[in-house]
Amino acid sequence: MTLALVVAGWLAGWLLAGRASRLPKGGACGGTVSVVVPARDEAARLPRLLAALAADPPDQLLVVDDGSTDGTRALAATAGATVIDSDPPPGWTGKSAACWTGAQHAGGDVLVFLDADVEPAPGFVTALAADAARTGGLVSAHPWHRVERPDEHLSATAALVAVLGAGTGRRPVGFGPAMAIGRSAYLRSGGHGAVRHHVAEDLALARHVDVPVHAHLARPDELRARMYPGGWRQLAEGWTKNLAAGATTVPPLRTALVALWITGCLSALALGPVAYLLVAVQHAVLLRRIGGYGVVTAVLWPLPMAAFLLLFLRSAVARATRRDVAWRGRMVQP
Numbered sequence: 403m404t405l406a407l408v409v410a411g412w413l414a415g416w417l418l419a420g421r422a423s424r425l426p427k428g429g430a431c432g433g434t435v436s437v438v439v440p441a442r443d444e445a446a447r448l449p450r451l452l453a454a455l456a457a458d459p460p461d462q463l464l465v466v467d468d469g470s471t472d473g474t475r476a477l478a479a480t481a482g483a484t485v486i487d488s489d490p491p492p493g494w495t496g497k498s499a500a501c502w503t504g505a506q507h508a509g510g511d512v513l514v515f516l517d518a519d520v521e522p523a524p525g526f527v528t529a530l531a532a533d534a535a536r537t538g539g540l541v542s543a544h545p546w547h548r549v550e551r552p553d554e555h556l557s558a559t560a561a562l563v564a565v566l567g568a569g570t571g572r573r574p575v576g577f578g579p580a581m582a583i584g585r586s587a588y589l590r591s592g593g594h595g596a597v598r599h600h601v602a603e604d605l606a607l608a609r610h611v612d613v614p615v616h617a618h619l620a621r622p623d624e625l626r627a628r629m630y631p632g633g634w635r636q637l638a639e640g641w642t643k644n645l646a647a648g649a650t651t652v653p654p655l656r657t658a659l660v661a662l663w664i665t666g667c668l669s670a671l672a673l674g675p676v677a678y679l680l681v682a683v684q685h686a687v688l689l690r691r692i693g694g695y696g697v698v699t700a701v702l703w704p705l706p707m708a709a710f711l712l713l714f715l716r717s718a719v720a721r722a723t724r725r726d727v728a729w730r731g732r733m734v735q736p
Contacts (some may be wrong), residue, residue: 418663435528440504446517466487502598516579523623572694576605591613638716
């Protein structure tokens with residue numbers, strides 16, 4: 403029975419990973435592009451994005467300051483961005499309110515929403531906007547994770563589960579760090595205003611819009627981001643906010659396959675070194691797709707797996723009891 407679980411889980415992992423959908427290179431948008439950046443206390447991370455956009459400027463750059471206290475607003479204004487203030491009304495999450503506010507001030511034919519911590523390569527924003535214009539849909543890309551501190555490696559399993567659960571290609575799943583959609587389609591669907599109370603607003607928006615949805619996995623030379631550089635506390639808050647909410651919005655079959663994959667990985671611990679090595683090899687291949695976690699993290703996969711299980715349990719309990727959790731100085735419900 404244990405061997406069967408290991409084999410089934412191992413195969414489920416490869417099935418979930420499939421062939422990653424990549425953003426088509428090149429192409430022209432055929433219209434103007436407005437970039438909207440929701441930002442709350444991002445002074446430490448925003449400069450990388452602003453420098454990248456300065457090297458490849460869009461038609462319009464809007465930074466929406468979501469109540470920052472660390473100089474984010476002044477930094478963005480100095481870089482030449484149009485800065486807009488946002489204060490989320492009751493019932494809105496901060497990011498949804500910031501994105502919606504930015505969209506109301508945007509004049510571009512295509513809206514590109516970028517998280518403040520992403521680092522797009524030259525041509526990426528144009529390619530993302532062009533794909534949205536070509537498909538007439540909502541297009542998103544999952545950034546390749548830049549990893550610098552030892553504690554950031556504890557996110558490896560959670561990050562991998564997020565991608566395996568969502569999948570790529572044409573499906574109702576969106577990756578919030580980088581999304582593009584035609585302005586008319588966005589406003590017609592109600593945009594972030596229609597998903598104002600969802601903490602996983604990217605997944606909710608992808609399910610809500612009435613246009614085709616395409617999700618891609620970015621290469622390290624296209625789009626990078628560093629997740630939770632503020633240490634274990636920030637990592638725990640971020641994943642607690644997102645994990646349980648994400649599990650309820652991805653397709654049930656993929657959720658079941660992810661659960662089978664996790665069960666198979668854990669079952670391998672009881673079968674000895676060969677099974678353990680097979681799981682480690684799979685982790686090495688799959689983690690390389692999503693970030694710089696490295697071979698050591700793959701070999702020590704039980705550690706990030708344990709971190710994921712603890713964080714998921716914490717997130718599920720908070721969601722089941724409707725208990726708010728802290729995130730960026732606010733209390734939100736996972």
